[in-house]
Amino acid sequence: MPLDERAVVISNTCVARDTYEIELLAPVIASEGKPGQFVHAHVAPTSAPLLRRPFSIYDADPLSGKVWLLYRVRGLGTGMMACLRPGDEMDMMGPLGRGFTLPGCEHPCPALGASVLVGGGVGIAPLVYLARSLVKAGASPVVLYGASSQEDLAARGRLSDTGAPYHAATLDGSAGFRGTVVDLLESRMWSASPRRKSPGRLERSAAASPPSFIYTCGPEQMMATVAAYAQARGTPGEASLEAHMACGVGACLGCARKLKPSAHGEIGYAKICRDGPVFPLDAVEFDAAGGEEARP
Ligand SMILES: Cc1cc2nc3c(=O)[nH]c(=O)nc-3n(C[C@H](O)[C@H](O)[C@H](O)COP(=O)(O)OP(=O)(O)OC[C@H]3O[C@@H](n4cnc5c(N)ncnc54)[C@H](O)[C@@H]3O)c2cc1C
């Protein structure tokens, strides 16, 4: 049963180009929310926009009751959200959806070993809370974080605080590896060594043998390439998908998405809000040409 919580804004700060981090007091969502789940937020105290907007749980602290969201300003809703000030309230439904699989929690279960988290743009949002939770569970994840330029690397501060090493890739080479985050994944120039917690000098590393499990979130095209990489190596993984949403709870069919045919040749449809947003990498029919411009 989805919860409805009146979250109170603590801060709302521009952390990168067109990108904001909002800190909220929302004790129920903070204690119930799992990595990969999302909140469906009524972003303004006005009747417009009428529909709620979905945002991944970027970080959460059950002890203080705080929840953080990372969002890019795209249109009406996120534009109004950027105007929220400390003390304002935001009605949030959540936590919603199926989150990422954590080691030891479910079956099939990613090993505690070398999982790699591949995030592009604001697609890094659910991977930050995931990285923190994996480290807490005793795993050794590595985060690969791609953006156009260093001005877009909004999550660097919060990532360094998760305890997971991370490496940045920028298209213009202004920070970290020059190229896409998938180029970085394929380059093997990253390491799971716990000593390397920041995107400094990259070195070819024997530790960077193919990962045991891949989690990804970002633009559709990026996830399509990650899925092809995983398939070629037989590596299991999960992807967090995006869709325009209306109800957010599986009632309106607004977020239906085609999955790959099953072993019996049947083509299935999934509701991203309720059956996802996280799906096994090998179940998703990605649109390598781009599809929805998800979380660029
Ligand atoms: C499960 C889930 C988690 C998400 N998590 C985050 C997050 O952590 N941070 C974040 O910045 N965004 C996230 N998004 C996307 C976010 O919900 C949209 O950017 C937001 O709803 C846009 O609202 P708006 O009113 O500003 O834009 P609108 O005025 O509604 O639209 C502006 C433009 O953005 C496009 N657009 C809007 N929503 C989407 C969408 N879902 N997919 C593709 N294109 C869209 C529209 O087609 C239009 O071109 C998530 C989406 C989903 C489904």
Ligand code: FES
């Ligand atoms: S948004 Fe209504 S079914 Fe998913």
